[in-house]
Amino acid sequence: MSAVRLALSIVVFAVAVPVHAAIHHLRVGAGCTYATIQAALEAERANPGSPADFIWIARNQAYTAQDIQIHDQNVFLYGGVDDCVDSSISGTTILSGSGGSAKSVMTISGHSQVWLGGLTISEGDNTASGVGGGINFVGTGLLKIGSSTITNNRAGYGGGINFNGAGGAGDVAELWINYDTLITHNAATTSGGGIRIEGNASMRVVDPQVWIAYNDAEGGYGGGIEVIGPARANIGSPGYRLIEYIALLYGNTAQYGGGLAVTAGSGDNQDGFALLFTTDATHPLWFDGNVAAHVGGAIYAHPNAGVGGGDASICGGDVRLSGNVAQEGSAVYADEQYDAITGYHGASVSLGPERIHATTPACGGAEPPSSFGAVECTSPYCNLIDGNLAQNPSGQAVPGSTILVQSNASVVVDHTRVLDNHGAHVMRLVANDSASSVNPSNGYLSDSLVAGNVVDGDLVIADSQTRTKITNCTISGNQIGSAVVHSDGILDLFDDIVAQGQTTTLVYTGGNPDNLTIDYLLSMEVASLAQGSHVIHGDPAFVNVATGDYRLMPTSLAIDVAPAVGGDDFDLDGRLHDQDIASVPNLDGVRDLGAYERQLRYCGAADTVFCATFDYD
Template identity: 30%
Template sequence: MNASAMIITVGQAGIPGNCTTPTLAGALQKAVENPGPDEIWVTSDVQSGTYDNQHLSINSLDVDIVGGFDNCWSPSPTGRTRITGDDESPVLKIRGGGVVNLKHLEIMHGRSGSAHRGGGVDYSGRGSLVLEDVSIRNNVNGQYIDGAGGLSFEGEGGTAYLQFLDDVHIEGNYGNGAVVFGNAVLTMDGANNTLKQNRGSGLRIESPAVADIGASGDVFQLNETYGLEFLHFAGTTDTIESHLYSDGLGFGGNLRGALHIDAPAHAAGLYTVCVKGVYFGQHVLTDVHPVSGAPDAAYGSLVRVTGPLARLHMGTNCAYPPAAGTRFEGEFMYNNVMADGKPLIAVGNSALAIIDRATIHSNTANAVFSTNLGQPASDAGLHVYNSLVFSNTLRDDVIEALGGAYVSAVNLTVAENGGTFGRTLLAIDAASFGVIDSIVDQAQPLLQVEGSRAGVNVQRVLAPNRIGASAGDVVIEGRPAFGDFFALRPTSLGVDVASDAPGDAVDLYGNPRNVDTLGVPNVFGSRDLGAVELQLIDYDTIFASGLDADAGSHDGDVPAAVE
């Protein structure tokens, strides 16, 4: 609470009950008459405890609207106060350059007839809006399922700032849960935030707007389109970077995809989305359009990146905000089922995705990584480092490099995947396809190449067969001996085989790469093949470390060091 603010109490008890005004509209008018900062304390002292049929406007006010008070004598909130609309217009419209804080409120049953105007809260201005313990639910965008259902936030006339503190829930809205656009900055770093069960996507960010999302927990859940999408529009000329970072930011159960980034050529300047510490789980996806009912190429993959200006940096170094800290967190993709014919991660139309330190397991898909599938040939790029792909059920292959794409996999471990897939690696007219310093422990044929193989390069790969490889490819035929967490045992093939060429200095778990196991001759260098570096200097110490020599578990918590 602001100690210098004028406090306006709202309730029906009148002056004897310490209530300044019986209506919210009256409270806002008093705030206009007393230029802020002002605080409006909203009580439950109203018929049925709900403020019904509200259509409220704020124009360039510095005001806090705080619900949850039992009556006008209450010193602090004890819950939330419900404010409902008239099902014909937005519940709360905010304009201008003020500083607005909403706390301890439920905002419901608003309606918008415009694509970019939210039914619950409709903001357009150059100030700031902060939400804390606020639920925006069951609002409607009456014209556009792809529009803003719950909250719209537009930066107009200057930069506007939207912040989610703790306990912000945008749920069950018809349309996207929230849309942020214009010259706007979203910061979401509170605890217990959710955008779920919205008829469109949970959250849409449209350029030039950007977002820093550091919330943890199951944030993007059960939305009917995507959990989160970033769209880059014409007229945007700046190079833009948004960030997702957390000890565990969760996507789950969204119907048509988890994360979508689209930056077509008609914009200008790159749109980069940086991701670390995120998990994607429990999706069963469809590619059926929610309105037409026909299959749609935009749907059905867990992560989709399209357009020549789109960049996804997953687990790689970006200019994260200070709140992200310095600790690296990997990505996890598990227990997801793709639409028939769709890969887990799809990159196309000249987009670029870089994925580092991802653990991908127990998913069902046609492929794990794919470029240009079902799209025109392009120079799309997909580069995967220090990642683990295991126990997935696949229909076609693990990696697809199609139609002029540039694809590489370095320090990748592929093992224990099942399904009907007929080969592990597929290149069809790829501009470049390199698999280097990796383990491919699959019985299926290693590689199939169609069209030119001039850009196909397999170097220092441990695999049980070399089917499809050329005479110049370096394939070590055999099988790895895995210990815990898919680290190699010290006597396994692949230990101290990989090159020491400059590159990433740490493995999947953040442990150092340059660990030279004594007693094991170096082949091309001192590093191990695959995603995990054995953290033993002398293999004779393995039994002294307390690990069972016959152990083969790949489950459990990620270790600080694999010993």
């Protein structure tokens, strides 16, 4: 299948070339015109074709001690052919750095456009201060990698690939990780175990059959991928399918950001950005089993403080974060940095389908997700944060959170299910220095289900100089060591359901009562909600808690309770809110409480699951 796809790409390219263009086909291997890849590249540089030349690398000899240099060239480097005349790609050619000096296997510089296919690049061993163990790209242009494997390489930065867009602001370098590409078992002494992208560069990983796994950033950031501003990453691949899909980012390790780390650059306005989405409606973008020794098991964002400092932003929808591990922020860690003049500067992470289904750029992105092939995910695993663990490197449970929001940082979790995570808290908002904080830390949960989590402390906890907003959420079936919500800052609770038995719903220790707003809330424990308005005491009557169905029975006290909200407004199932059930008297409006809106058609208890599953008017 990979050979077919690679051959097809060659045919498509050839068709696009004008008939008068001169394209050269150079052959490397035992008995071929060129004995070494570098010799073929030098010949191509001396007599370049237009628009690009093909260099075919036969697998009839070994290629060790490789130090391949590509400079100001447009070339296809294709391996996987048997000999000097074969053009049928049936395997891979191994390019190894073994036996050579401490350098990258391949270095691409200047303004180059390079296509790699049918290759395995391995055993690159750049120094602890060097960049790009397997591939080092520094310059402008384009690098596309398909039907290839980057494995067992090492460098100080960018163990597998270091990609540095070294041009001006208007001259961006592009890295494409295409179909049937594996980036595995690479290591960085410091940061960027699998891929490190920096400078004026962008990356896209949107094809199926891509796997970024078992890479390690031993001393720093981004086990799988590190993005350093002003670089931008667009990630939407469903991963790699054997019998079933394996997560795109799987089993990577780092100190910070086991799966993905996005950090601001060191100069002014060097914003780092990653857009997360899915390109397969039935298989969401998936981060699974990634480990951070310190913080940010799945994803980590870190800004740059100071005047003109850069932001670090991660914007995602239709994403699954599962089974990731860290001491703090096992799924998400939004970090801060302090500057004596400007105070704390925080990163931002936004997760939820509303962020990426628009036709306009999302969260500050330059292009709409649809331009990268983003589609609306229909899988039950879309928009899911589940099974993440707060543990130390020894595998012992520690009092960490699934989601951690540092000073002045922001995390939005929208239309997402947060299930079966273990730690001290599901979400924690921190204010390290209230006297120097310019803006509060922000944590928002909306139209989400929080269920089945096991926490030793409060489910959601927030310091002073923070703002927590929980709207149209259902919180039920969690094992909680203390209270459901504990806040010392600004707190808004709107249109929610809390079904946690007699567990204390709220501990509010903020000094200013004006900072607490509770309006339209159904809870099984209401003594702690005396300051609230429209608080209802009772059982919400879910369809089937045992099977995880937290939709509302026709008899639920949460139906037609709150005022309607204008505009297109959808529940966790993607159905319209504010549906007026004629058989239920309205309290103050037609909005249901919690994550799920009861729809117009009455089905009766026996048919509720059926009705919740299918569309109807």
